[in-house]
Amino acid sequence: MTRRIGILTGGGDCPGLNAVIRAVAKSLMRQCGAEVVGIEDGFAGLMEASPRVRPLAWEAVSGILMRGGTILGTSNRANPLQDEATTARVLRHAQALQLEGLVVIGGDGTMALAHGLAQRGLRVVGVPKTIDNDIPGCERSFGFDTAVATVTEAIERLQTTAESHGRVMIVETMGRWAGWIALEAGLAGAADVILLPEIAFDVEAVAAVCRARAQRRRHTLVCIGEGARPAGGEPAVQAVHADRPEPLRLGGVAHVLAAALQPRVPVEVRATVLGHVQRGGSPTPFDRVLATQYGNEAAQLVMAGAWGRMVTLQQGRLSSVALADAAHGNRQVPLDHPLLRAARQIGVSLGEPAAG
Ligand SMILES: Nc1ncnc2c1ncn2[C@@H]1O[C@H](COP(=O)(O)OP(=O)(O)O)[C@@H](O)[C@H]1O
Ligand SMILES: O=P(O)(O)OC[C@H]1O[C@](O)(COP(=O)(O)O)[C@@H](O)[C@@H]1O
Numbered sequence: 607m608t609r610r611i612g613i614l615t616g617g618g619d620c621p622g623l624n625a626v627i628r629a630v631a632k633s634l635m636r637q638c639g640a641e642v643v644g645i646e647d648g649f650a651g652l653m654e655a656s657p658r659v660r661p662l663a664w665e666a667v668s669g670i671l672m673r674g675g676t677i678l679g680t681s682n683r684a685n686p687l688q689d690e691a692t693t694a695r696v697l698r699h700a701q702a703l704q705l706e707g708l709v710v711i712g713g714d715g716t717m718a719l720a721h722g723l724a725q726r727g728l729r730v731v732g733v734p735k736t737i738d739n740d741i742p743g744c745e746r747s748f749g750f751d752t753a754v755a756t757v758t759e760a761i762e763r764l765q766t767t768a769e770s771h772g773r774v775m776i777v778e779t780m781g782r783w784a785g786w787i788a789l790e791a792g793l794a795g796a797a798d799v800i801l802l803p804e805i806a807f808d809v810e811a812v813a814a815v816c817r818a819r820a821q822r823r824r825h826t827l828v829c830i831g832e833g834a835r836p837a838g839g840e841p842a843v844q845a846v847h848a849d850r851p852e853p854l855r856l857g858g859v860a861h862v863l864a865a866a867l868q869p870r871v872p873v874e875v876r877a878t879v880l881g882h883v884q885r886g887g888s889p890t891p892f893d894r895v896l897a898t899q900y901g902n903e904a905a906q907l908v909m910a911g912a913w914g915r916m917v918t919l920q921q922g923r924l925s926s927v928a929l930a931d932a933a934h935g936n937r938q939v940p941l942d943h944p945l946l947r948a949a950r951q952i953g954v955s956l957g958e959p960a961a962g
């Protein structure tokens with residue numbers, strides 16, 4: 607009998623999702639002649655009265671390698687575990703569609719849902735997705751390199767306008783709980799100050815950098831991760847969605863910092879919040895390759911019957927972890943990370959108060 611495998615993408619999108627879909631589908635079709643079925647809009651497509659699915663034939667996954675977003679659509683609200691009836695319907699649909707198993711591509715929230723369904727008997731293989739690059743046990747997620755490239759380009763553009771006006775220019779990146787995007791793009795874009803969620807910043811220390819540079823008629827570029835907060839303060843919250851497991855929408859810390867800096871510096875301060883532009887567009891070649899590897903590896907797990915596992919990348923090698931152990935907490939920048947040391951040693955301020 608022909609094997610039928612489903613694929614869905616859940617949670618926030620990121621560049622490279624289509625590359626994963628393509629690699630999963632092509633590997634399964636070529637290696638074991640499987641039929642591949644796409645579920646629309648994440649778990650939402652299995653929760654409704656009639657499932658929303660479409661066959662993913664070879665042609666359907668050809669030509670999508672370089673496309674941003676996800677051809678299947680996604681949802682960051684759908685919760686198949688919301689009540690017993692919904693869970694039962696999802697399991698019934700999976701059975702009626704004759705799915706041998708499901709490849710679930712998503713972040714911590716989606717993996718928690720996949721694990722819950724696996725405990726109820728659904729055969730699942732997970733593929734980790736996070737633009738923030740912060741899933742524990744997974745040292746590089748696809749989409750991150752693209753985000754860093756996008757932010758780096760934005761910083762370069764902001765450098766020339768800041769220079770022309772002699773301003774302090776603050777650019778805010780994504781990175782709710784982890785500062786990987788701000789750190790790597792800040793370094794790549796030659797930021798003078800890099801502020802991360804992992805290191806509470808001292809406004810006066812940042813102001814001192816700006817003043818010293820202004821005295822030399824130099825502009826200042828500050829790159830700040832959205833989850834960064836001042837010492838003794840809280841992260842900037844844009845909205846609270848009480849109905850969601852992760853209720854806080856962060857954003858706006860660049861404006862908070864601009865307001866705090868302005869009275870302390872002799873030049874104008876401007877803030878730019880990059881937002882979802884960082885998650886859009888075509889994946890970089892690096893992310894296309896990484897996503898292809900993740901997708902291919904997920905297909906190997908499916909064919910080996912290694913259900914209940916999530917693909918990971920550890921010390922440069924693909925492997926897998928139990929879904930039960932996957933996606934708990936956030937992989938933050940360790941305080942002894944070599945990039946932090948390099949930043950300090952080349953004179954980039956991390957917003958720490960001057961020693962002594
Ligand atoms: N800790 C959790 N336990 C169970 N479900 C969760 C959890 N966090 C999020 N979810 C659900 O998972 C889905 C996707 O979560 P979200 O955090 O938006 O995306 P991601 O998969 O990228 O982490 C949402 O439907 C949300 O309700
Ligand atoms: O798309 P939304 O719901 O506004 O979410 C934005 C948030 O998602 C993120 O992009 C995280 O996405 P990931 O789950 O891919 O890591 C944060 O950086 C940002 O705060």
Ligand SMILES: [Mg+2]
Nearest residue numbers: 617713714715
């Ligand atoms: Mg999440």
